[in-house]
Amino acid sequence: MLLGLILLLVTLAGCLLFLFKPAWFPLPISAEAIAYDHQFSRTLWICGAIFVAAQLLLAWTILRGRQRVNPAGLAGSRKLEALWTGGTMAVFLAMAVLGSHSWAKTSTGTAGKEVIRVWAHQFAWNFHYPGPDGVFGRTDMKLISDASGNPLGLDPADPAGKDDIVASTLRIPAQRDVVLLLHSRDVIHDFFVRELRTKQDIVPGMEIPLELRVDTPGTYEIACAELCGLGHSQMRSVMIVMPPEEYARWKARQ
Ligand SMILES: [Cu+2]
Numbered sequence: 001m002l003l004g005l006i007l008l009l010v011t012l013a014g015c016l017l018f019l020f021k022p023a024w025f026p027l028p029i030s031a032e033a034i035a036y037d038h039q040f041s042r043t044l045w046i047c048g049a050i051f052v053a054a055q056l057l058l059a060w061t062i063l064r065g066r067q068r069v070n071p072a073g074l075a076g077s078r079k080l081e082a083l084w085t086g087g088t089m090a091v092f093l094a095m096a097v098l099g100s101h102s103w104a105k106t107s108t109g110t111a112g113k114e115v116i117r118v119w120a121h122q123f124a125w126n127f128h129y130p131g132p133d134g135v136f137g138r139t140d141m142k143l144i145s146d147a148s149g150n151p152l153g154l155d156p157a158d159p160a161g162k163d164d165i166v167a168s169t170l171r172i173p174a175q176r177d178v179v180l181l182l183h184s185r186d187v188i189h190d191f192f193v194r195e196l197r198t199k200q201d202i203v204p205g206m207e208i209p210l211e212l213r214v215d216t217p218g219t220y221e222i223a224c225a226e227l228c229g230l231g232h233s234q235m236r237s238v239m240i241v242m243p244p245e246e247y248a249r250w251k252a253r254q
Helices: 002-020 031-063 078-104 244-253
Strands: 114-121 124-129 165-167 170-173 178-184 189-193 198-202 208-212 218-224 236-242
Touching (some): 002 031, 031 078, 114 189, 124 170, 124 236, 170 178, 170 244, 198 208, 236 244
Parallel strands (some): 114 178, 170 236
Antiparallel strands (some): 114 124, 178 208, 189 218, 218 236
16 A cells, blocks of 8 residues: 555656756757757657556556455466557657657768867867868877977978867857867767767777757857766866857957
């Protein structure tokens, strides 16, 4: 009896937490983030409904009390088993297909887009812009020197690198397609902006593209989401999304 009541209370408290949302996600700032949120609420509603139904059934069974049933007289039902196994499978597959739509949108290709290299290292971020010539200067691991202000190892002998911009905060234009090319100088890091609902691992030796298009100007935190060493928790920066004209002015000033 008591167990049944506790179960009902816990289920009710769980539902209230989701209905009143004392803590919830920050606002989504891109179409992908909105699609992700829709998929998340769909999953939550379906799983939540099944969870509540199962708990209510369990509570009802407990509250009804024990009945003396001859165990030999209990028989399983193949039909019922096939029904809920099939049902679970159908729901699972349907959600997987719906979810894969939001993933499929993350295509690659840099033509006509704002291309910025992101360099992660223990424990900081650097952002590399090609400058007015649109060409990234050559970089060399051997030339990397944080002390002399060359965190990317830009080769001073390469003329394409003369106009390059290196910054410690990421600035991107709003309402424009942006491709971030993710690089790591040392270990695996992970580019994470909560408002984008995106986490992308950064693997040393690889250039991993991440496409985004942000609609809402503002300042958003970038965190490293891969435990990368002792200073991992300090490895953060900000992504400043600027109106396109303001972004162009900022770039011209550099
Ligand atoms: Cu990291």
